Amino acid sequence: MSSDKKQTQLRLAPDVLAAGKGAAAARGLDFNKYVERLISEDTTGARSAGMAAAQRLIDTQSAFLDDLEADLDAQHTPAAQNRDAAA
Template sequence: MGRDAGARSTWTFNTYVERLIVEDTTGACVAGVAAAQRLLAEHSGYLDDLGRRPDAP
């Protein structure tokens, strides 16, 4: 399937696979950033309290 798609485009097969990897990791990065933003939005008060503890590193 991948070779067929690569053959139909002007990209080489390696370029096609490279683009798939970039798109996949970009999506993972976006999902990770969104998860971190949700974590901070929902639990920032708790995290701030942890940072204020006298025994905090």
């Protein structure tokens, strides 16, 4: 079985490695595929395009997002939790 992929070696601080492996697992990827995807997204412009789209969403929907965050925060206050428990 032949592959056109090349092997490389990284040296990462233990906490960075753990964070990377956790992020990969959360996305259902093995660590190698996760690193490959990060590099690909960064070098092809896909990452910056995604970040620009996210910023446009924040810029155009900030009032809605602020209201949503306030509603979610209100649901998790001790008063709201006590009220729900009493109901």
